[in-house]
Amino acid sequence: KTVRPLPVPAVPEFTALPVGRREDGDGYDLRLFGTQVLVVGATGSGKGSVIWSVVRSLAAGVTSGLVQLWGLDPKGGMELGMGAPMFARFARKDYAAMAELIEEAATVAKDRAGKLYGRTRQHTPTPDEPLIVVVIDELANLTAYLTDRQLKDRIKAALSILLSQGRAVGVHVLAAIQDPRKEVLPFRDLFPTRIGLRLAEAAQVDLVLGEGMRDRGALCDRIPQSLPGVGFVVIDGDPTPMRVRFSYLTDDEIRDMAHTYGRLRVIDGEVLDGAA
Structure with a gap:
C-alpha cells in the first residue's frame, strides 16, 4: 500500500526524520x-520517493533557516526541478x-571541523550555521560519466572530503545512483x-549494502516493479537490514511543498532577483 506524504514536523528532529513505514506498519x-x-535502485524503483520524503521531513527547517538544501540534478532538473524552491543552491x-557547489560544501565542512576541534563532537545547527544537506540525484553523472576529466577530478576530490568530514559538522550528502558497480x-x-531499492541482480545487493546483507534478508532483487519506494536500509554497525516503504509525493504535492516552504536563492551559480 502506498504511503502518503507524512506530516511535516514543526521542528526537524535530525536524529529521527519521519520518511516512511516499516514492514510491520510502524x-x-x-x-x-x-x-x-546513499540511495541505489534501478529505473522506476522509487529513488525520488526517498529524496522527497527526506526533503519533506526537513521542510519546516528550510523555512526557518535551520536547514539549507543544496541540490544537484545533472539530468537538467528532471527529478529535483519541480521542488527547486526548496533549495538554497x-x-x-x-x-x-x-x-563549485560541492567544493563550497567541502570548504564549509573543513571550516566547521576546525572551529569545533576539541570542543564538541557534533555540530548544533543554527540559522547562522544551518544544517546543510547536499542532494544529488544521479551521482554517477558526476563521478563516472562526466567527460571533462578536470571537472570530474575536482568533484571526486571535494566529494571525498565532504563525505568523510561533513557528517559530524552538519554538512550531509543524500545521493541517489542507478549503477552500483x-x-x-x-x-x-x-x-x-545505505538504502537499496529494487535492484536488477542478486549480486548487486552486497555491492550496495555491504557483504552478506542479502543473506541477512535484504532481497532487493526480489522487490517487484509494482512496489516503487520499497527498499532495505542498512546502517553501519547494525547487521540487520530494515525493510521500509518510503512515502510517495505526487508532482503536485512536491510543487505545493516547495511553494509553502521553499526559498530558492541561487540556481546554477546565479543569484535570483528578489531571492530571500
Missing part, C-alpha cells in the same frame, strides 16, 4: 545526524557550477547509511 524514522545517505545544467561508485564505504 513509522520509520531516518537518522541524519552523524551520517551520509541548485545546479541543473552547468557542471562547473556543480563542482564499484568503478561507478568508488565512495560507497563513505556512506554509513
Whole structure:
C-alpha cells in the first residue's frame, strides 16, 4: 500500500526524520545526524520517493533557516526541478557550477571541523550555521560519466572530503545512483547509511549494502516493479537490514511543498532577483 506524504514536523528532529513505514506498519524514522545517505535502485524503483520524503521531513527547517538544501540534478532538473524552491543552491545544467557547489560544501565542512576541534563532537545547527544537506540525484553523472576529466577530478576530490568530514559538522550528502558497480561508485564505504531499492541482480545487493546483507534478508532483487519506494536500509554497525516503504509525493504535492516552504536563492551559480 502506498504511503502518503507524512506530516511535516514543526521542528526537524535530525536524529529521527519521519520518511516512511516499516514492514510491520510502524513509522520509520531516518537518522541524519552523524551520517551520509546513499540511495541505489534501478529505473522506476522509487529513488525520488526517498529524496522527497527526506526533503519533506526537513521542510519546516528550510523555512526557518535551520536547514539549507543544496541540490544537484545533472539530468537538467528532471527529478529535483519541480521542488527547486526548496533549495538554497541548485545546479541543473552547468557542471562547473556543480563542482563549485560541492567544493563550497567541502570548504564549509573543513571550516566547521576546525572551529569545533576539541570542543564538541557534533555540530548544533543554527540559522547562522544551518544544517546543510547536499542532494544529488544521479551521482554517477558526476563521478563516472562526466567527460571533462578536470571537472570530474575536482568533484571526486571535494566529494571525498565532504563525505568523510561533513557528517559530524552538519554538512550531509543524500545521493541517489542507478549503477552500483564499484568503478561507478568508488565512495560507497563513505556512506554509513545505505538504502537499496529494487535492484536488477542478486549480486548487486552486497555491492550496495555491504557483504552478506542479502543473506541477512535484504532481497532487493526480489522487490517487484509494482512496489516503487520499497527498499532495505542498512546502517553501519547494525547487521540487520530494515525493510521500509518510503512515502510517495505526487508532482503536485512536491510543487505545493516547495511553494509553502521553499526559498530558492541561487540556481546554477546565479543569484535570483528578489531571492530571500
